[in-house]
Amino acid sequence: xxxxxxxxxxxxxxxxxxxxxxxxxxxxxxxxxxxxxxxxxxxxxxxxxxxxxxxxxxxxxxxxxxxxxxxxxxxxxxxxxxxxxxxxxxxxxxxxxxxxxxxxxxxxxxxx
Amino acid sequence: xxxxxxxxxxxxxxxxxxxxxxxxxxxxxxxxxxxxxxxxxxxxxxxxxxxxxxxxxxxxxxxxxxxxxxxxxxxxxxxxxxxxxxxxxxxxxxxxxxxxxxxxxxxxxxxxxx
Numbered sequence: 001x002x003x004x005x006x007x008x009x010x011x012x013x014x015x016x017x018x019x020x021x022x023x024x025x026x027x028x029x030x031x032x033x034x035x036x037x038x039x040x041x042x043x044x045x046x047x048x049x050x051x052x053x054x055x056x057x058x059x060x061x062x063x064x065x066x067x068x069x070x071x072x073x074x075x076x077x078x079x080x081x082x083x084x085x086x087x088x089x090x091x092x093x094x095x096x097x098x099x100x101x102x103x104x105x106x107x108x109x110x111x112x
Numbered sequence: 113x114x115x116x117x118x119x120x121x122x123x124x125x126x127x128x129x130x131x132x133x134x135x136x137x138x139x140x141x142x143x144x145x146x147x148x149x150x151x152x153x154x155x156x157x158x159x160x161x162x163x164x165x166x167x168x169x170x171x172x173x174x175x176x177x178x179x180x181x182x183x184x185x186x187x188x189x190x191x192x193x194x195x196x197x198x199x200x201x202x203x204x205x206x207x208x209x210x211x212x213x214x215x216x217x218x219x220x221x222x223x224x225x226x
Contacts, residue, residue, distance in 0.1 A: 034214065036217075042219055042220075043116075043219045043220050044155075044202065045217070046214045046215075046216075049214060089154060089155070098143060099145055099157045099160050099170060100215055102147075102156075103154050104152055104153055104154040105154050
C-alpha cells in the first residue's frame with residue numbers, strides 16, 4: 001500500500017535559518033504529492049503541490065521538488081520566520097485513489 | 113467564503129455515549145472525507161464519500177458510521193464512544209475531476225472520551 005515517511009520532530013531553528021524537512025514515499029501508481037501546514041488550533045492548509053517527476057511546487061518561500069528516482073519530496077525554505085512555526089505534513093494521492101495518505105507530521109519551532 | 117465548516121469544535125463524552133459530528137462544505141465538491149489525527153500518527157482516513165449517495169470505509173472505520181445527507185453535508189456518528197476514540201477529527205472536501213486535486217479541511221473537532 002501507499003505510505004509517507006517524514007523526519008521526526010520537533011525541528012527547532014533560529015529565525016533566518018535554512019529549513020529542510022525530509023519526506024519519502026511509497027506508492028503503487030504515479031502519485032501527486034503535497035505539503036500541508038497546520039498552524040496552532042487550525043485545520044490543515046495546502047502549502048504546495050506537484051504532480052509529476054521534476055515538478056517544483058512553491059509557495060510563501062517554501063519549495064519542494066518531486067524526485068521520482070529517490071521517491072522523495074523534501075520541503076525547503078531559505079530563511080524561516082517565527083510565523084512559520086507550525087506542523088508540516090507531507091501527503092500523496094495515488095493514481096486511482098480517492099483520498100490522501102499523510103505522513104505523521106513534523107513540528108517546526110522557530111525562535112527569534 | 114466559509115469553505116468547510118465543522119461542528120462542534122470541542123466535545124467531552126462519557127464512555128458509551130453517542131454523538132454526531134457535523135460537516136458542511138460550500139464549494140460544490142463531490143468528494144468528502146473524515147480523518148482522525150492522533151499524536152505521532154498523522155491523519156488517518158475513517159470514511160469517505162466520493163459523491164452524493166455513496167460512502168466507503170477508509171483505514172480506521174471501526175466504531176464509526178457516516179451519512180452523506182446531500183452534496184453539502186457529511187456527518188460522522190459515534191454510536192458508543194470509547195476512550196480510544198479520543199482524537200481530533202477533521203472533515204475535508206475535494207473535487208476529484210481536477211488533476212491537481214487538493215483537499216480543503218475544516219478546523220477540526222477535539223473529542224475527549226472519558
